[in-house]
Amino acid sequence: MNYYIYTFSGLKIICAWQLDFIEQSDDYSGESYVSIVCSETSNFLTDLNRNSTDFLFFEGQCVILDFENIGRFRISPNCIVLDRAPNVCLHEAEPYVLGSALGVLLMLRGDFFMHGSTIFFDNHGVMFSGHSGAGKSTTVAWLMQQGWRLVADDVSRLHWPESGAPLVYPGLPHVKLWEDTATALGHDPEKMPRLFQRWNKHKLEVSPEEMAEPAPLSAIFILQPEDIEKPVVEPIHGAERFLQLAPHIYRAEFIKQLGKEKEHFQFCSRLAAAVQVFRLRRPTRGFDLAAVEEVVMETLAGLPEA
Amino acid sequence: MSVPRYQTVPGILASKVEEEIILMSMEDDAYITLNPVASRIWELLESPRTLEELVALLMEEFEVGEEDCQRDVRDFLEDMSNRRLIREVEAV
Numbered sequence: 110m111n112y113y114i115y116t117f118s119g120l121k122i123i124c125a126w127q128l129d130f131i132e133q134s135d136d137y138s139g140e141s142y143v144s145i146v147c148s149e150t151s152n153f154l155t156d157l158n159r160n161s162t163d164f165l166f167f168e169g170q171c172v173i174l175d176f177e178n179i180g181r182f183r184i185s186p187n188c189i190v191l192d193r194a195p196n197v198c199l200h201e202a203e204p205y206v207l208g209s210a211l212g213v214l215l216m217l218r219g220d221f222f223m224h225g226s227t228i229f230f231d232n233h234g235v236m237f238s239g240h241s242g243a244g245k246s247t248t249v250a251w252l253m254q255q256g257w258r259l260v261a262d263d264v265s266r267l268h269w270p271e272s273g274a275p276l277v278y279p280g281l282p283h284v285k286l287w288e289d290t291a292t293a294l295g296h297d298p299e300k301m302p303r304l305f306q307r308w309n310k311h312k313l314e315v316s317p318e319e320m321a322e323p324a325p326l327s328a329i330f331i332l333q334p335e336d337i338e339k340p341v342v343e344p345i346h347g348a349e350r351f352l353q354l355a356p357h358i359y360r361a362e363f364i365k366q367l368g369k370e371k372e373h374f375q376f377c378s379r380l381a382a383a384v385q386v387f388r389l390r391r392p393t394r395g396f397d398l399a400a401v402e403e404v405v406m407e408t409l410a411g412l413p414e415a
Numbered sequence: 416m417s418v419p420r421y422q423t424v425p426g427i428l429a430s431k432v433e434e435e436i437i438l439m440s441m442e443d444d445a446y447i448t449l450n451p452v453a454s455r456i457w458e459l460l461e462s463p464r465t466l467e468e469l470v471a472l473l474m475e476e477f478e479v480g481e482e483d484c485q486r487d488v489r490d491f492l493e494d495m496s497n498r499r500l501i502r503e504v505e506a507v
Contacts, residue, residue, distance in 0.1 A: 346432075346433055347432050347433045347434060347435035347448075348432055348435035348436070348437045348448035348449070349448075350432050350433075351430070351432050351437045351446070351448075352437075352446065352448065355446070365444075370439070370441070370444075371428060371439075374428050374430070374439045374446075375428070375430070378430030378432070378437065379430075381430075381432045382430070382431070382432050
């Protein structure tokens with residue numbers, strides 16, 4: 110059987126098929142592999158009682174994550190087995206494998222992805238977090254046009270060195286953009302591969318030169334669209350910092366079901382104590398990215414040297 | 416008459432960000448955030464203390480009148496006991 114080796118978000122991945130999003134790695138070192146396989150025979154059932162589009166349930170020691178029209182992922186701490194829905198090709202399933210399925214796998218290990226995009230500039234790793242639609246990828250795509258380098262889009266995994274700020278591992282070499290956002294930023298969506306069949310989201314490919322190494326995290330900006338005229342940055346201190354970070358764990362809705370509240374508490378506590386956090390309120394209408402850049406730069410100028 | 420002493424319940428998850436403590440109450444499935452004074456009381460209660468001991472220690476550290484301090488500490492102890500985050504231990 111063929112297999113392919115990848116490095117993604119600091120994880121060693123051994124996959125039974127060739128992935129589309131990441132270049133194969135020739136680094137076989139390290140031991141904590143995640144294996145990703147596709148089940149030989151399809152057991153995909155369609156008679157489940159669903160109360161949401163995608164959901165999670167237990168089957169013995171495994172967790173099953175089910176995506177309507179994509180397939181079912183059987184997840185344990187070291188392995189993801191994909192059972193595809195009829196007529197779904199492996200490339201269509203890839204964003205789910207490297208997104209939600211890997212997010213659940215990490216949770217089983219007591220680790221988490223932050224739901225945020227991280228970018229690097231002038232020795233600062235800066236994460237933009239926020240709910241879906243808050244403008245994480247849009248902000249990052251704009252800043253990249255201004256010369257910032259990408260660390261990770263949408264999901265960011267942290268590495269904790271023995272002392273100091275956490276590092277963010279490099280993620281996928283692309284930024285996910287809605288068609289209208291891509292157009293507004295001067296890209297041609299026609300030339301950008303489409304990421305999902307069901308959504309009009311496209312892949313802005315990022316060259317290796319535009320990617321950063323693992324970056325020390327200096328600040329997290331939580332994007333909050335509001336009915337205001339100009340973007341405003343407010344520092345968040347004390348216990349409030351913890352409370353503001355806690356919801357922005359990737360796929361946080363599964364934490365309780367997986368019984369990982371304690372690990373989540375510890376993760377958010379550690380992060381809140383180590384990193385400066387800011388609320389970035391930005392206008393809902395007329396997302397003025399140059400103005401956002403300006404308030405971000407002002408804030409970074411006030412931070413201690415990384 | 417014996418005077419009760421109080422202590423934090425072992426195993427409660429607590430963390431500190433700047434001067435404020437966050438607690439996780441598994442029972443209520445909720446986070447409880449403490450202001451800097453309440454955070455200090457929580458830290459002091461890592462060892463068993465009486466109400467009077469707490470008031471005396473807090474008055475050294477914070478600018479607060481004895482009457483207000485007593486009332487606030489009593490309310491805090493009652494509230495936290497009801498949430499089962501602190502408990503009475505052996506009396507002195």
